[in-house]
Amino acid sequence: MLKWIKYYLNKLQSPKYILKGKCNKCGRCCRNIIFYAYGVPIKNEEVFEELKLKNKRMNLFYPSGKNEYGEILFTCKSLLPNNRCKHYFFRSLYCRKYPMVKSLTTGRYLTPPEECGYTIEPEKQFKDYI
Numbered sequence: 001m002l003k004w005i006k007y008y009l010n011k012l013q014s015p016k017y018i019l020k021g022k023c024n025k026c027g028r029c030c031r032n033i034i035f036y037a038y039g040v041p042i043k044n045e046e047v048f049e050e051l052k053l054k055n056k057r058m059n060l061f062y063p064s065g066k067n068e069y070g071e072i073l074f075t076c077k078s079l080l081p082n083n084r085c086k087h088y089f090f091r092s093l094y095c096r097k098y099p100m101v102k103s104l105t106t107g108r109y110l111t112p113p114e115e116c117g118y119t120i121e122p123e124k125q126f127k128d129y130i
Ligand code: SF4
Pocket: 029, 030, 076, 077, 078, 079, 080, 084, 085, 086, 087, 088, 091, 092, 095
């Protein structure tokens, strides 16, 4: 019970964030994504297969490269060459809310990639508090 009270008090007091900008349809959020398993980026096929068994949605992604750290990059099979989504009307809630989504690992809002037309900013700036 105390845990829940603490959780809601924390939620009420924590700063609110808003989304600014607009989508430039670059498709970056659907390609070359790094997925995490057990708190670390996926680096081999075995871990990806395990993840697919736990979460069927992972079947939507295929390995599309590797970065300089050996982390595997994944791309969504629904992404069309023109950067549009083949299943736009049936896309997941996560895709609908992106980039206003929180990391499952840290619980914090993700940082949109450089190419993204959106930014996530605190509702109130420092000057608003003084
Ligand atoms: S389902 Fe569509 S919006 Fe979601 S990651 Fe795939 S291509 Fe992108």
